[in-house]
Amino acid sequence: MAIADKPQYNVIGTRPIRHDGVDKVTGRAMYGADFRMAGLLHGVIVRSPYAHARIKRIDTAKAAALPGVRAVVTSDDLPQHGARQVDLGEGAVSMRHLAANVLTDDKVLYRGHAVAAVAADNVHIAEEAARLVKVEYEPLPPVLDVRAAMQPDAPILNDDVRTVFAGAPEVNADQPTNIAKHLLFEKGNPQEGFAGADLVFEREFDTTMVHQGYIEPHNATALWNADGKVTVWMSTQGSFTAREQTAELLRLPVSSVKVVPMEIGGGFGGKISVYLPPVAALLSRKSGRPVKVIMSRADVFEATGPTPGSHIRLKLGVTKDGKLNAAEAWVAFEAGAYPGSPVGMACMCVFACYDIPHARVEGFDVCVNKPRTNAYRAPGSTQVAFAIETVVDEICTELGVDPVELRLRNASRKGTQRVDGPTFARIGMEETVEAIKASSHYMSLAPQSRSPDKQCGRGVASGFWFNAGLKSSVTATVNADGTVSLIEGSTDIGGTRTSIAMQLAETLGITAEDVHPTVADTEGIGYTDVTGGSRVTFSTGIAAVRAAEDICSILADRAAALWDVPADQTKYENGGVTGPDGKRISFKELAGKLHLVGGPVTGSGISGEESQSGAFGTHCVDVEVDTETGKVQILRYTIAQDAGTAIHPSYVEGQMQGGVVQGIGWALNEEYWYDEQGMRNATFLDYRMPTCYDVPMIETIIVEVPASNHPYGVRGVGEVPICPPPAAIANAIYQATGVRMRQLPMSPPRLLAELLKS
Amino acid sequence: MSNKHVISLELNGDAVEFLCEPRQTLLEVLRDILHLTGTKEGCSNGNCGACTVLFNGRPVVSCLVLAMECEDAKIRTIEGVACDGALDEIQNAFLEGAALQCGICTPGFIVQAQALLDENPNPSEDEIRFYLAGNLCRCTGYDKIVRAVQAAAEQRRAATTAG
Ligand code: FES
Ligand code: FES
Numbered sequence: 001m002a003i004a005d006k007p008q009y010n011v012i013g014t015r016p017i018r019h020d021g022v023d024k025v026t027g028r029a030m031y032g033a034d035f036r037m038a039g040l041l042h043g044v045i046v047r048s049p050y051a052h053a054r055i056k057r058i059d060t061a062k063a064a065a066l067p068g069v070r071a072v073v074t075s076d077d078l079p080q081h082g083a084r085q086v087d088l089g090e091g092a093v094s095m096r097h098l099a100a101n102v103l104t105d106d107k108v109l110y111r112g113h114a115v116a117a118v119a120a121d122n123v124h125i126a127e128e129a130a131r132l133v134k135v136e137y138e139p140l141p142p143v144l145d146v147r148a149a150m151q152p153d154a155p156i157l158n159d160d161v162r163t164v165f166a167g168a169p170e171v172n173a174d175q176p177t178n179i180a181k182h183l184l185f186e187k188g189n190p191q192e193g194f195a196g197a198d199l200v201f202e203r204e205f206d207t208t209m210v211h212q213g214y215i216e217p218h219n220a221t222a223l224w225n226a227d228g229k230v231t232v233w234m235s236t237q238g239s240f241t242a243r244e245q246t247a248e249l250l251r252l253p254v255s256s257v258k259v260v261p262m263e264i265g266g267g268f269g270g271k272i273s274v275y276l277p278p279v280a281a282l283l284s285r286k287s288g289r290p291v292k293v294i295m296s297r298a299d300v301f302e303a304t305g306p307t308p309g310s311h312i313r314l315k316l317g318v319t320k321d322g323k324l325n326a327a328e329a330w331v332a333f334e335a336g337a338y339p340g341s342p343v344g345m346a347c348m349c350v351f352a353c354y355d356i357p358h359a360r361v362e363g364f365d366v367c368v369n370k371p372r373t374n375a376y377r378a379p380g381s382t383q384v385a386f387a388i389e390t391v392v393d394e395i396c397t398e399l400g401v402d403p404v405e406l407r408l409r410n411a412s413r414k415g416t417q418r419v420d421g422p423t424f425a426r427i428g429m430e431e432t433v434e435a436i437k438a439s440s441h442y443m444s445l446a447p448q449s450r451s452p453d454k455q456c457g458r459g460v461a462s463g464f465w466f467n468a469g470l471k472s473s474v475t476a477t478v479n480a481d482g483t484v485s486l487i488e489g490s491t492d493i494g495g496t497r498t499s500i501a502m503q504l505a506e507t508l509g510i511t512a513e514d515v516h517p518t519v520a521d522t523e524g525i526g527y528t529d530v531t532g533g534s535r536v537t538f539s540t541g542i543a544a545v546r547a548a549e550d551i552c553s554i555l556a557d558r559a560a561a562l563w564d565v566p567a568d569q570t571k572y573e574n575g576g577v578t579g580p581d582g583k584r585i586s587f588k589e590l591a592g593k594l595h596l597v598g599g600p601v602t603g604s605g606i607s608g609e610e611s612q613s614g615a616f617g618t619h620c621v622d623v624e625v626d627t628e629t630g631k632v633q634i635l636r637y638t639i640a641q642d643a644g645t646a647i648h649p650s651y652v653e654g655q656m657q658g659g660v661v662q663g664i665g666w667a668l669n670e671e672y673w674y675d676e677q678g679m680r681n682a683t684f685l686d687y688r689m690p691t692c693y694d695v696p697m698i699e700t701i702i703v704e705v706p707a708s709n710h711p712y713g714v715r716g717v718g719e720v721p722i723c724p725p726p727a728a729i730a731n732a733i734y735q736a737t738g739v740r741m742r743q744l745p746m747s748p749p750r751l752l753a754e755l756l757k758s
Numbered sequence: 759m760s761n762k763h764v765i766s767l768e769l770n771g772d773a774v775e776f777l778c779e780p781r782q783t784l785l786e787v788l789r790d791i792l793h794l795t796g797t798k799e800g801c802s803n804g805n806c807g808a809c810t811v812l813f814n815g816r817p818v819v820s821c822l823v824l825a826m827e828c829e830d831a832k833i834r835t836i837e838g839v840a841c842d843g844a845l846d847e848i849q850n851a852f853l854e855g856a857a858l859q860c861g862i863c864t865p866g867f868i869v870q871a872q873a874l875l876d877e878n879p880n881p882s883e884d885e886i887r888f889y890l891a892g893n894l895c896r897c898t899g900y901d902k903i904v905r906a907v908q909a910a911a912e913q914r915r916a917a918t919t920a921g
Contacts, residue, residue, distance in 0.1 A: 017853045024861035025849040025868060027796015027836035034795035124781060213896045215800040215808055216862040265798070265862025266896050297801040494859035494897060650856035650902070657899030658859060684805035684894060692900035693891035697883075 111678025112302030193326025193358025197317025216265020238530030269375030305374020428642030457735025463723025468533025473526030489528025509575025534716025546605025630752030644715030663725025770838025
């Protein structure tokens with residue numbers, strides 16, 4: 001449903017077949033693990049069996065002596081970084097931490113922490129050799145709970161961590177600590193706000209660590225050539241950030257590292273940090289051969305970057321007529337082994353759906369003995385959406401107000417100020433709520449319980465994500481047959497080759513099929529930030545539109561030359577150039593004549609928007625709870641989301657559906673089962689992600705409130721769909737059973753325990 | 759070095775022979791010895807279905823099959839689904855229905871769906887979901903995959919009636 005009068009487009013809004021589709025349905029597409037070259041060795045990483053231990057000694061002699069072993073490396077082979085801080089696009093990070101996460105030096109901070117690596121003629125020999133690396137550990141007490149880790153007497157993970165205070169008053173700033181960051185945002189006067197409220201609700205929430213769960217494990221093949229140049233073929237969300245990280249870790253100039261992005265089998269934020277490339281590169285330098293390393297599934301769970309578990313306290317004050325007046329949140333996130341959880345973003349997101357005059361939020365980034373966390377689809381937002389959206393639902397119940405009405409009454413709109421300061425431009429929060437209100441799902445009768453032990457209910461929740469802008473580059477060349485070759489730097493995880501090509505095609509007035517997109521390596525295109533932050537269709541799209549405009553103006557000049565008229569009398573419009581006296585030449589025709597008038601035509605475009613305007617979504621779900629077992633079945637699910645302008649509606653729907661199902665997994669089953677020994681469920685069987693038998697069709701309503709800062713009004717769509725599901729499902733469970741769930745996942749044993757209490 | 763064995767089998771309609779070690783799985787042989795990398799590895803312990811191939815017509819996870827068990831077997835992989843350069847109905851339906859995002863699960867789903875439609879040309883949504891439940895997809899939420907299989911089934915039935 002389009003809100004504003006939508007311009008007529010020829011390509012945008014259609015559903016062409018993706019350009020890389022045939023390769024991907026025939027098995028021909030080359031993913032990272034599919035890459036091979038002559039002389040290839042296979043690497044295996046030696047990993048810690050302890051959650052926390054000091055390394056006393058590493059003996060690699062036996063491993064190195066095994067026939068077929070070509071290289072063994074430890075952190076001694078990595079350059080030293082001292083206290084060096086480097087900004088790799090997401091604020092300054094300690095290079096010592098990054099390096100130690102790739103190959104640790106004196107301590108292991110989580111089970112699965114990389115300690116050494118071997119390369120051998122085949123993976124079986126490498127695995128045998130890895131078992132022969134003897135590491136002597138002195139086990140230390142681990143700390144696994146975020147609140148326990150904040151206590152003054154907690155075991156300290158990193159001696160060099162001191163709390164960074166952002167907005168919060170400084171205390172014990174010079175003490176070693178696990179609290180890496182303490183943030184505080186405030187707007188209005190929360191104390192007065194609560195005093196002016198008729199009802200105040202204060203609740204506590206816990207969520208556990210969860211994983212992105214991409215099906216393709218991390219992989220990298222590196223060749224350290226005799227000329228000192230390192231080439232890495234890998235699966236990554238951002239070839240340029242992978243290059244920067246690899247170069248910084250190896251202390252090489254960026255130009256000495258080339259990253260060739262292979263097809264990528266899912267990322268969701270988890271394939272931005274590098275784990276394998278520097279290690280594969282070191283093994284390659286030692287052996288003089290290319291080395292491929294592929295993680296096992298257990299390694300992926302135990303030693304990549306899941307998203308933090310959290311403890312959240314949330315307080316909302318509301319007037320009798322259902323106006324949210326004051327809000328307060330206290331949010332502690334597990335950073336994992338090293339600082340860097342998305343708690344800051346969580347704090348900015350927590351109240352973003354609502355126009356609340358008085359608010360305060362405090363956030364803590366806390367190291368615990370679990371893998372170093374990383375981005376996962378709308379990082380930080382889902383945890384806090386679970387908290388606020390269930391409290392909002394409680395308010396609705398208490399006041400007897402329809403959840404959709406209360407959201408409309410309080411929705412953020414243009415001009416609403418977020419707790420961290422910025423003010424919203426035109427956004428579509430209200431419109432997504434209206435869309436749910438008008439949906440056949442919401443208008444249908446709530447599901448009826450089939451029997452006493454099968455209780456049904458309906459829940460609603462909303463969510464917010466910023467969407468990132470950042471930098472992209474595109475170049476495009478006109479072919480003599482009237483098509484365009486488009487080169488971009490954004491790795492394509494979900495069909496973005498096509499959404500970018502469509503924007504170029506729309507601008508040039510040609511078809512999507514007449515554009516041939518290619519994702520280039522770091523030497524084939526200008527700098528491009530990661531495929532993440534829901535930014536590619538927006539930001540690389542802008543770059544493609546600019547490249548197309550560049551071509552349009554060159555073609556107008558060429559047509560002028562062809563017709564021998566002054567250049568200011570020609571104009572590119574509607575897929576061709578018009579000139580004086582009704583002159584007109586189509587793009588295709590002109591493309592065939594370019595060799596006569598000036599030669600090849602190449603356009604280029606870059607983008608570097610600071611930010612996008614935010615994305616909002618509102619979801620509605622019907623569930624059935626088996627009160628004997630605590631199992632929740634999703635009966636029906638509808639998502640309404642503001643996409644600004646949907647370039648390729650099928651892939652917009654796909655993002656919405658995929659995000660929802662990840663959210664359902666997070667809500668109902670997924671969790672890291674952690675104890676002193678480490679993760680106990682590091683397989684897909686035990687880390688229970690939704691299968692297609694667990695979910696129904698996901699109904700989608702694309703709302704289109706065009707964004708003002710994109711030529712076609714695009715808003716990123718990839719991330720926000722994961723935010724509302726846990727809360728929507730919790731609210732539906734409440735409707736079904738009268739039980740309020742305040743911990744994730746709401747798995748059968750946990751829900752059953754609550755049901756038995758009630 | 760362990761002893762290597764000669765295995766002969768039929769792969770995508772062709773007679774194939776290879777040398778393998780007893781510890782090598784069919785998945786490893788397909789990918790690393792025969793260089794058929796369309797069959798994907800997501801977990802190597804039978805839990806994701808990315809490595810699904812047809813073994814004498816039945817879908818199996820090739821990471822749990824030892825290559826030595828394949829003597830004389832008829833194996834069909836994703837590379838053998840398209841015939842003479844023309845895509846199969848399922849492949850077309852996946853393309854037209856945008857049933858893939860990253861595509862890493864796609865070969866496994868297409869092979870599994872082949873087996874389903876061979877067994878049951880007119881499956882209900884529930885039957886499709888049950889049959890595909892051993893294949894994980896983390897990107898799509900399954901909606902478009904299920905619809906693609908429905909569309910392909912319809913296409914095939916139409917083709918059979920017409921033919
Ligand atoms: S790789 Fe075989 S089932 Fe996952
Ligand atoms: S399309 Fe990515 S896992 Fe299915």
